[in-house]
Amino acid sequence: MTMLENIDFQLIKEIVSCICILLGVGFMFLSTIGLLRFPDFYIRMSAITKGATLGLGLILLGIGIYFNQPDILLKVLVIISFTFLTAPVAAHVIGRTAVQNRIPFWSKTNLEEFKPYLHKERLDEVLNTDKYTEEDLKSRWSDDGDE
Amino acid sequence: MNLFQSTLLIAMIVLSVCLLLTAVRFAIGPTLPDRITAFDLIVANVIGIIAIYTEFTNNEDFIDVAIILSLFGFLGSISFAYYLMKITK
Numbered sequence: 001m002t003m004l005e006n007i008d009f010q011l012i013k014e015i016v017s018c019i020c021i022l023l024g025v026g027f028m029f030l031s032t033i034g035l036l037r038f039p040d041f042y043i044r045m046s047a048i049t050k051g052a053t054l055g056l057g058l059i060l061l062g063i064g065i066y067f068n069q070p071d072i073l074l075k076v077l078v079i080i081s082f083t084f085l086t087a088p089v090a091a092h093v094i095g096r097t098a099v100q101n102r103i104p105f106w107s108k109t110n111l112e113e114f115k116p117y118l119h120k121e122r123l124d125e126v127l128n129t130d131k132y133t134e135e136d137l138k139s140r141w142s143d144d145g146d147e
Numbered sequence: 148m149n150l151f152q153s154t155l156l157i158a159m160i161v162l163s164v165c166l167l168l169t170a171v172r173f174a175i176g177p178t179l180p181d182r183i184t185a186f187d188l189i190v191a192n193v194i195g196i197i198a199i200y201t202e203f204t205n206n207e208d209f210i211d212v213a214i215i216l217s218l219f220g221f222l223g224s225i226s227f228a229y230y231l232m233k234i235t236k
Contacts, residue, residue, distance in 0.1 A: 018150070021154065021155070022157075025161050031188070032192075035169060035184070041178060041184070044172075044181070052187075053191075055195070059195045063199075063201060063202055071207075082218065082221075083191075083217055089221075090187060090224045090228070093228045093229070094180055094183055094184060094187075096228075097232045098180040100232060100235070101178075101179075101235050
């Protein structure tokens with residue numbers, strides 16, 4: 001018991017929290033540099049989704065360790081689980097929108113397995129019956145007729 | 148100022164620099180999905196800043212702001228992408 005009394009738990013808590021926060025901030029900084037420097041929208045989005053989610057999780061874990069109370073830990077776990085659930089979903093939706101808006105890929109990206117999907121999407125675009133694009137489709141068909 | 152507080156100060160400065168660099172991408176981003184992604188990272192950075200500010204001031208109430216912000220950031224990026232798909236489809 002005397003061993004336990006000699007240990008400064010406050011200092012250990014602060015050191016562990018510091019390490020977690022510095023790691024998280026480092027990941028956040030790396031993902032920001034990735035957002036600024038990567039050549040392509042899809043690669044940038046991948047950097048954001050992985051790096052920022054891990055960095056945010058580590059920062060919040062540091063907070064939970066430092067405060068050392070059950071309610072704070074519960075709130076931190078709520079934020080972490082929500083971020084880990086929603087970041088891939090948002091990245092998936094934005095990536096799908098980007099593909100359908102014909103955002104260009106990087107020239108070195110290997111698209112061999114993706115080509116059938118793009119071909120199918122192009123066909124679906126012509127067969128689309130969405131009411132917002134009816135005029136667009138009519139003009140496209142008349143253009144085809146003229147050719 | 149002990150080691151812990153200076154660590155928090157360094158973390159806050161680095162996150163602020165991250166926010167500035169993300170704003171640069173937000174300004175020069177060639178397409179609209181780039182800007183949506185940059186907005187996503189801005190929300191994540193602000194959540195991190197709020198968390199560190201909570202630890203800095205020892206006031207536990209600010210962590211609720213981070214919960215609400217994580218919820219609204221997801222809703223914002225999803226609705227941006229949804230209406231972008233609706234308009235250009």
